Amino acid sequence: MKPYRLKRGDTIGIVAPAGPVDSDRLARATPFFEAMGLHVTYGATIDEWHGYLEGTDDQRVADIHHMISDTSVRAIMFARGGYGSARLADKIDYELISRHPKIIWGYSDITYMHTAIRQWTGLTTFHGPMPASDVADEAFDPLSARMFRQLFAPETLHYTEDVSPLTVLAPGEADGALVGGNVSVLASTLGTDYDIDTNGKLLLLEDIGExxxxxxxxxxxxxxAGKLDAAAGIIVGDFADAKPTHEPSLSLEQVLADHLSDLPCPVMAGFKIGHCFPHFSVPLGARAFLSTTRKRLTIEPGVQ
Structure with a gap:
């Protein structure tokens, strides 16, 4: 199930299902969306603080439900990650989302929301830079900005070494639905009702500060848990600030090789997908094709 595309004049809703938002950073991001011809509205708890959360669980889930049911809102942008999305997984009204499928955009801690929504409704959602944490950043670049265009018209995405150098960890070709996101969040889904399904899928892995x-x-x-062997292919995104906290240490490259290079599926690393600039935004749930021979990832449109 793909959400409907945006058009100029549409309204997007910005809510925060995880950590508290810096209102100044959010204000700096708003003109970016307005320049695309969009109107911006905010969740009722966008200025709330509840410890390390943006308001209580009930407040945050009410914000999400309101944005989903409000027919004037055509897309939902999550303001930032942090922590807290998993606390809402069993409180979300998935039937409501199925009745009002619309664009849902974010990443990092939002991986839990992406996984739960996709697996309980079949809706394609988007892994992309968020208003308060990325769009407001001074390093926000033209390519990251251009990736929002995929919301306005069905667009097949092509990732090649024109974007960044790619490294083959295991050769081959594979296709399947693109799933995954933040590794620490994916690991936290295991054994729950929102356990990440990787069977026959292209699995995206990224993280920060680990x-x-x-x-x-x-x-x-x-x-x-069998999640790596079950995947049809693996896409290694950006692992920002993956610095050893003590010595001696294995390098990130050694760790990735240990776990991924002997898999019976294609694995390619170096994708600028994650906590990085540029940030190549992708539709999760859309069908994709990975070729290590051509060093190319092709992803079908995420909107209709």
């Missing part, structure tokens, strides 16, 4: 031993631990957990 030392190599932590990435090792999380990839090992996914391996032992």
């Amino acid at each position: 030392a190599p031993y932590r990435i090792d631990s999380m990839l090992n957990q996914l391996r032992l």
Whole structure:
């Protein structure tokens, strides 16, 4: 199920299902969306603080439900990640989302929302830079900005080495629905009703601020749960600030090779997808094709 595309004059709703939002950063991001011809409205709790959360669970889920049911709102942008999306997974009205399928956009901690919504409704959602954490950043670049165009018309995406150098960890070709996102969040879904389904899928992996031993631990957990072997292919995105916290340490490259290079599916690394600039935005749930021979990832449109 693909959401309907945006058009100039549409309204987007910005809510925060996880960490609290810096209102100044959010204000700096708003003109970016207005320049695309969009109107912006905010969730009722956008200025709320509840410890490390943007308001209470009930407040945050009410914001999401309001934006979903409001027929004047054509897309939902999550303001930032942080932590807290998983606390809402069993409170979301998935039938409501099925009745009002619309664009849902974010990443990082939002991986939990992407996974739950896709697996409970079949809706394609979008892994892309968020208003308060990325669009407002001084490093926000033209390519990251252009990726929002895929919301206005069905567009097949092509990722090649024109974007960034790519490294083959395991050769081959594969196609399947693109799933995944933040590794630490994916690991936290295991054993729950929102357990990531990787069977026959192209699995995207990315993270930020995790030392190599932590990435090792999380990839090992996914391996032992059968999630890596089940995948049709693996796309290794950006692992920002993956610095050892003590020495000696394995490098990030060694950890990735240990867990991914012997898999019976194509694996390619170096994709600028994640906590990075440029940030290549992708529709999760859309069908994609990965070729290590051509060093290309092709993804079908995420909107209709």
